[in-house]
Amino acid sequence: MPDLFDQFFDALWQMPLAGVVAWSVLENVVILVVVLLMGEFLVRRYGDHRVTEAPEPLSMTEVWLAASCVLLNAVVTVAGVLLWQAGIIRVRFEVTVFQVLLDTFILFFAMDLAMYVFHRVAHYPLLFPLIHRTHHRFENPRPLTLFVLNPFETLGFGVLWLLLLVIYPAAWQSIIIYLTLNIVFGLVGHLGVEPMPNRWIRLPMSRYVSTSAFHAEHHFDKDHNYGFYTLIWDRLFRTLSPDYVSDFQAARDGVRIPDTVRKP
Numbered sequence: 001m002p003d004l005f006d007q008f009f010d011a012l013w014q015m016p017l018a019g020v021v022a023w024s025v026l027e028n029v030v031i032l033v034v035v036l037l038m039g040e041f042l043v044r045r046y047g048d049h050r051v052t053e054a055p056e057p058l059s060m061t062e063v064w065l066a067a068s069c070v071l072l073n074a075v076v077t078v079a080g081v082l083l084w085q086a087g088i089i090r091v092r093f094e095v096t097v098f099q100v101l102l103d104t105f106i107l108f109f110a111m112d113l114a115m116y117v118f119h120r121v122a123h124y125p126l127l128f129p130l131i132h133r134t135h136h137r138f139e140n141p142r143p144l145t146l147f148v149l150n151p152f153e154t155l156g157f158g159v160l161w162l163l164l165l166v167i168y169p170a171a172w173q174s175i176i177i178y179l180t181l182n183i184v185f186g187l188v189g190h191l192g193v194e195p196m197p198n199r200w201i202r203l204p205m206s207r208y209v210s211t212s213a214f215h216a217e218h219h220f221d222k223d224h225n226y227g228f229y230t231l232i233w234d235r236l237f238r239t240l241s242p243d244y245v246s247d248f249q250a251a252r253d254g255v256r257i258p259d260t261v262r263k264p
């Protein structure tokens with residue numbers, strides 16, 4: 001298996017631009033399809049635990065925004081590969097298991113913090129209409145909503161990610177693990193149903209790991225829950241919704257968040 005990855009990275013290292021573009025578009029389209037298939041499965045499986053109203057019928061605006069997001073993510077991927085080929089992004093190849101764990105930890109928490117800050121900045125009244133209002137037009141999410149972003153927002157997240165890779169040379173395994181986790185958390189946040197069991201909220205780790213109800217709450221209460229993967233930064237900067245635990249439980253009991261949230 002490692003040989004296969006070695007061959008893949010060797011090929012990517014020498015790949016001409018046209019090949020990099022084709023590969024990046026393909027990769028991002030495959031991610032979209034996997035997210036939609038997994039999302040559809042989870043929405044059906046946990047349909048009795050809706051956290052929001054069912055979404056409105058799919059509009060062409062959502063389709064076009066999602067298509068532009070996938071293409072822009074491909075542009076970010078192309079930029080990443082070109083920066084790597086140019087030696088500006090460095091990737092560790094000969095690494096220990098400890099290094100992989102350490103790099104995964106660093107990528108995960110650095111991006112979680114950077115995205116928390118970016119998200120809070122995007123909610124400043126001057127910037128909100130330019131960057132982030134588009135995403136908040138779709139408050140009853142479906143898995144596709146993960147990709148329904150203003151192009152500036154997509155590029156903003158992409159630039160944060162590339163900057164981190166320029167600053168920190170991570171193990172290739174960690175990059176793949178992080179990108180997978182990023183997709184999983186993004187999908188969970190936009191399911192519109194809560195797959196975690198009732199007992200989740202009583203576990204100590206539920207204080208730190210985000211859920212579908214956590215991000216759904218943000219869609220209805222824009223003053224709280226700016227985090228993506230963890231609740232750490234919301235706890236630290238006092239932006240965690242005081243209703244989070246009761247909203248999680250209500251969602252599990254089939255009471256949807258729009259009915260429980262006091263704020264507009």
Ligand SMILES: [Zn+2]
Pocket residue numbers: 119123132136218222
């Ligand atoms: Zn927001």
Ligand SMILES: [Zn+2]
Pocket residue numbers: 135189190215219
């Ligand atoms: Zn969202």
